[in-house]
Amino acid sequence: MNTDKTTSRFAPALLWAGFLLTAVWAVAVRVMLFQGARPFFVRPFAFGAGLVAANVLTVWLSMKVARDFAPGSALRRAWRMMAWAGAFGALRYGAMWFAGLRGLGLDSGRPSPIVPGAQVAALISVVLLLGALVTMRAPFARLGLGRLRWADWAAVGVLAATVPVMYLLRESARVTSYRLPLLLAVQQFDPVLIAGCAIAGVLLLRIGRDLEGGPLAISFRYVMLFGIVRLLALLVVLFPIGAMAAPFTAAGLASDWLITMAVFCRWRLTVEAREYREG
Numbered sequence: 411m412n413t414d415k416t417t418s419r420f421a422p423a424l425l426w427a428g429f430l431l432t433a434v435w436a437v438a439v440r441v442m443l444f445q446g447a448r449p450f451f452v453r454p455f456a457f458g459a460g461l462v463a464a465n466v467l468t469v470w471l472s473m474k475v476a477r478d479f480a481p482g483s484a485l486r487r488a489w490r491m492m493a494w495a496g497a498f499g500a501l502r503y504g505a506m507w508f509a510g511l512r513g514l515g516l517d518s519g520r521p522s523p524i525v526p527g528a529q530v531a532a533l534i535s536v537v538l539l540l541g542a543l544v545t546m547r548a549p550f551a552r553l554g555l556g557r558l559r560w561a562d563w564a565a566v567g568v569l570a571a572t573v574p575v576m577y578l579l580r581e582s583a584r585v586t587s588y589r590l591p592l593l594l595a596v597q598q599f600d601p602v603l604i605a606g607c608a609i610a611g612v613l614l615l616r617i618g619r620d621l622e623g624g625p626l627a628i629s630f631r632y633v634m635l636f637g638i639v640r641l642l643a644l645l646v647v648l649f650p651i652g653a654m655a656a657p658f659t660a661a662g663l664a665s666d667w668l669i670t671m672a673v674f675c676r677w678r679l680t681v682e683a684r685e686y687r688e689g
Contacts, residue, residue, distance in 0.1 A: 421674055425467075429667035432460035433660040458507030464666045465503065468496030471673045478680055484549050491542035492673060498535035499666055502528045529597075536603045539669070543610035543633060547617065556617035569608045572641060576601040579648040604644055608637025625678040632672035639665045 472493035479486035505528035550556050558566070611634030618627030643662020646655040 422671070425667060425671045425674060428460060428464060428670075429664050432464070432667060433657075433664035435460060436663040437656055437660045458503040460664070461503040461666050462500050462507065464670045465496040465500035468666070468670045468673050469493045469500065471670070471677045472496060475673065475676050475680055478683070484545055488542045488545040491538050491545065492669075495535045495538035495542060496669075496673075498531045498538065502531035502535060503666075505531065533599055533603075536599075536607070540603055540606045540610060543607065543614060547610070547613050550617045555620045556613060557620075558613070558616055562612055562616050565612045566609050569605050569612065569637075569641070572645065573601045573605045576644060576648065600644060604637065604640045608634070608641050611635070611637040625675045625682070629672045629675035632668050632675065636665050636668040636672070639668065 472489050476486050476489035476493065479489070505524045509524045509528070547556060611630070614630035615634045618630035621627050639658075639661050642658050643665070646658040649655075
């Protein structure tokens with residue numbers, strides 16, 4: 411119990427530090443590679459180490475939270491899906507990190523099968539995350555929580571509208587990060603899935619407001635922030651704003667830490683409930 415107390419007290423600052431360091435690391439990697447430098451810590455996708463750490467934490471904490479709910483319940487399924495999303499995220503970033511260190515990445519001219527495999531893992535991870543968020547909302551909705559107001563509907567409408575806009579801009583600008591057919595196919599799902607996560611964040615945020623605060627409400631805010639950050643990261647690269655896109659891209663690359671923060675905030679409820687029972 412003392413260990414959990416200490417973790418609960420200092421972890422938020424450490425998680426934010428992980429997010430910021432990963433974002434800065436991602437920018438440094440891109441700048442250094444553009445200049446032709448390849449020190450060990452700025453090799454292609456070296457910042458993936460930080461994202462592996464974030465997703466491993468997500469798996470660990472999600473499994474702890476899942477134990478709070480009865481077998482077969484919707485919330486137990488949701489948190490197990492969250493854990494699996496983290497596992498596939500860790501697999502994706504670990505594979506990309508390994509490929510970058512071995513000179514087998516997309517910029518090598520001879521990308522290995524690891525690269526498309528990692529992108530398939532990324533797709534599975536986001537699908538599981540979206541499924542977890544949708545499943546998570548259902549029990550609250552049955553209790554009458556999370557009924558959308560006009561502002562929520564407006565936000566959902568704006569987020570949904572970004573999907574066709576992104577497809578149109580991609581088609582007109584022919585913007586793509588990858589040349590391999592499988593990667594191109596996987597990339598086509600990004601706008602729908604990320605917008606879906608952002609919309610799910612709006613729905614959960616309304617539940618958090620109905621709950622009038624607490625760790626669960628904070629957790630849902632992080633989910634919303636994740637969706638918005640990832641969506642902005644997809645959008646900004648479609649506009650000719652040059653270096654101004656770097657902060658958004660860096661935040662998008664580091665955004666898995668926001669899901670880790672969301673899971674951590676919900677895990678705090680587990681700790682508080684245990685302390686209440688033992689107190």
